[in-house]
Amino acid sequence: MHNYINQQLETLHWNIAPRELYLPIGYALESGGKRIRPTLVLMACELFGGTKAEAKNAALAIEVFHNFTLLHDDIMDNAETRRNRLTVHKKWNANTAILSGDAMMIKAYELLENTPTHLWSKIFPLFTRTALEVCEGQQYDMNFETDENVTLDDYFNMIRLKTAVLLGAALKLGAIVGGASEKDAQHLYDYGIAIGIAFQLKDDYLDSFGDEKSFGKRIGGDILCGKKTFLLINALTKATKDDRILIHNTLANCEISEEQKIETIKAIYKKLEIPRLCEEAISNYYNRALQALDKITDHKNDKKPFIALAEQLMQRVD
Amino acid sequence: MHNYINQQLETLHWNIAPRELYLPIGYALESGGKRIRPTLVLMACELFGGTKAEAKNAALAIEVFHNFTLLHDDIMDNAETRRNRLTVHKKWNANTAILSGDAMMIKAYELLENTPTHLWSKIFPLFTRTALEVCEGQQYDMNFETDENVTLDDYFNMIRLKTAVLLGAALKLGAIVGGASEKDAQHLYDYGIAIGIAFQLKDDYLDSFGDEKSFGKRIGGDILCGKKTFLLINALTKATKDDRILIHNTLANCEISEEQKIETIKAIYKKLEIPRLCEEAISNYYNRALQALDKITDHKNDKKPFIALAEQLMQRVD
Numbered sequence: 158m159h160n161y162i163n164q165q166l167e168t169l170h171w172n173i174a175p176r177e178l179y180l181p182i183g184y185a186l187e188s189g190g191k192r193i194r195p196t197l198v199l200m201a202c203e204l205f206g207g208t209k210a211e212a213k214n215a216a217l218a219i220e221v222f223h224n225f226t227l228l229h230d231d232i233m234d235n236a237e238t239r240r241n242r243l244t245v246h247k248k249w250n251a252n253t254a255i256l257s258g259d260a261m262m263i264k265a266y267e268l269l270e271n272t273p274t275h276l277w278s279k280i281f282p283l284f285t286r287t288a289l290e291v292c293e294g295q296q297y298d299m300n301f302e303t304d305e306n307v308t309l310d311d312y313f314n315m316i317r318l319k320t321a322v323l324l325g326a327a328l329k330l331g332a333i334v335g336g337a338s339e340k341d342a343q344h345l346y347d348y349g350i351a352i353g354i355a356f357q358l359k360d361d362y363l364d365s366f367g368d369e370k371s372f373g374k375r376i377g378g379d380i381l382c383g384k385k386t387f388l389l390i391n392a393l394t395k396a397t398k399d400d401r402i403l404i405h406n407t408l409a410n411c412e413i414s415e416e417q418k419i420e421t422i423k424a425i426y427k428k429l430e431i432p433r434l435c436e437e438a439i440s441n442y443y444n445r446a447l448q449a450l451d452k453i454t455d456h457k458n459d460k461k462p463f464i465a466l467a468e469q470l471m472q473r474v475d
Numbered sequence: 476m477h478n479y480i481n482q483q484l485e486t487l488h489w490n491i492a493p494r495e496l497y498l499p500i501g502y503a504l505e506s507g508g509k510r511i512r513p514t515l516v517l518m519a520c521e522l523f524g525g526t527k528a529e530a531k532n533a534a535l536a537i538e539v540f541h542n543f544t545l546l547h548d549d550i551m552d553n554a555e556t557r558r559n560r561l562t563v564h565k566k567w568n569a570n571t572a573i574l575s576g577d578a579m580m581i582k583a584y585e586l587l588e589n590t591p592t593h594l595w596s597k598i599f600p601l602f603t604r605t606a607l608e609v610c611e612g613q614q615y616d617m618n619f620e621t622d623e624n625v626t627l628d629d630y631f632n633m634i635r636l637k638t639a640v641l642l643g644a645a646l647k648l649g650a651i652v653g654g655a656s657e658k659d660a661q662h663l664y665d666y667g668i669a670i671g672i673a674f675q676l677k678d679d680y681l682d683s684f685g686d687e688k689s690f691g692k693r694i695g696g697d698i699l700c701g702k703k704t705f706l707l708i709n710a711l712t713k714a715t716k717d718d719r720i721l722i723h724n725t726l727a728n729c730e731i732s733e734e735q736k737i738e739t740i741k742a743i744y745k746k747l748e749i750p751r752l753c754e755e756a757i758s759n760y761y762n763r764a765l766q767a768l769d770k771i772t773d774h775k776n777d778k779k780p781f782i783a784l785a786e787q788l789m790q791r792v793d
């Protein structure tokens with residue numbers, strides 16, 4: 158799937174005029190990544206008897222849209238690198254990243270216009286609603302940086318919008334192209350939402366309790382920047398008044414080392430059994446994913462790849 | 476038309492969560508403007524016997540899209556004000572303007588999804604192609620700032636993409652919704668391209684030779700920032716070697732006053748008969764607009780408003 162998607166991405170030509178607009182798009186798309194979202198489109202289409210070729214354009218649209226969000230998010234976060242290469246706004250400049258990002262989003266719609274016209278009334282509203290939700294998720298994520306009263310509900314709503322809905326939409330788009338019934342397409346969407354949330358919870362968990370080598374990035378980043386993760390929000394909710402003060406003071410303390418900060422917070426997390434709570438939540442969403450999958454009845458091919466994917470996401474240590 | 480459009484814009488609700496994302500959109504849309512593009516959609520629909528109500532959603536989509544481009548352009552140009560109010564990125568910040576702009580572009584597609592589904596195969600590709608062209612136009616415009624070899628062809632291509640195609644698309648969308656034939660819709664598109672280019676030429680002319688009071692902004696702004704306008708490009712082409720050097724030296728001279736700069740360049744323009752050349756070009760595009768209009772045969776209502784609009788644009792002094 159991964160190779161097929163990369164091959165298809167290469168059929169899109171970005172060495173066109175004005176090159177200042179299109180080359181950064183090619184750069185952003187060639188930088189790799191796991192191509193999870195377009196893979197989901199293809200898998201969903203095949204589940205209902207469609208072919209990869211039929212789902213290709215929806216898959217490319219989703220991948221181009223996803224990379225558009227990364228381009229603009231990287232400006233907003235002032236990120237230096239992405240996938241070990243300079244971000245577009247660092248390699249070029251912010252104006253280039255804004256305008257090339259805009260063009261990418263429109264290109265995503267153009268790719269979607271290559272899907273069969275009779276499916277558009279299902280495809281376009283789904284894609285548009287999802288795209289707006291992803292913007293909303295990004296806004297909530299930015300709000301969280303300064304909002305001191307983020308609840309667990311707020312957190313789940315944010316990760317659903319920022320991460321999960323695009324996985325759900327990728328699957329539902331593939332299902333629609335593959336000829337699924339409205340009901341089955343929705344079940345696959347629900348599966349996507351559940352694995353998306355589980356995926357984000359796992360990411361929160363690994364950022365504090367993962368193995369540095371296999372996680373691929375430094376452990377404790379979320380703790381150091383005081384990010385409102387599942388772990389921190391739950392810890393602040395469950396903590397005694399003294400522990401809550403200790404958490405706040407530790408995060409705000411400029412005189413202790415980063416290592417000390419991370420260790421202190423992790424010790425509190427462990428004392429409050431937050432890691433167990435997080436594992437339970439992941440397992441809960443994993444089960445919801447399998448239940449949604451179970452409800453799909455009118456499929457032409459085996460569901461096993463979806464079960465395997467859910468398991469893989471649960472076990473991932475990267 | 477203007478009031479109708481403002482009323483319809485008010486039916487869009489932006490006081491929704493997350494407010495940080497949607498309020499800036501409401502702010503950008505309520506700041507007025509001439510509403511030329513949505514007016515064109517409605518006029519075009521009525522020409523072919525459709526109603527304002529039928530064309531409403533396409534009109535709103537065009538206006539929301541246009542204001543999205545202004546939002547992002549203002550970041551790129553670091554503009555302080557727009558229509559006598561702070562720009563979104565100055566009132567809030569660049570991140571807000573980026574993300575709210577993104578949401579606006581998606582909202583434009585959402586509005587377009589309220590048009591009759593059986594017209595989507597005409598409406599969506601037109602809108603998407605136009606949106607990409609507008610991005611390309613903005614890119615060329617930015618390139619011109621540092622490109623010393625901008626030809627007249629480059630200039631016309633840029634203003635066609637940056638300004639004219641959206642007017643053409645507005646008209647064509649209205650015509651499609653109004654039930655025009657493909658041919659007539661295309662004639663109206665061509666009319667829009669021609670008045671769009673004439674409009675931009677007039678703007679270039681007035682920026683140097685307009686009346687400060689009726690033009691509404693300071694005369695000579697383009698000259699002072701060395702903008703590659705129809706006037707400057709033609710002057711550089713027609714000038715003797717000595718005059719060309721005088722133009723370059725005047726624009727680069729930091730020791731003379733702004734007034735002196737403007738007067739020197741205007742004197743060269745006059746000597747080279749550039750104002751006459753510009754008036755001829757405007758008149759040429761005005762005639763092309765009327766010729767395109769003339770080819771429309773299967774209309775239900777009078778073409779007079781389109782003739783009046785072309786004349787108004789030609790005579791405008793604002």
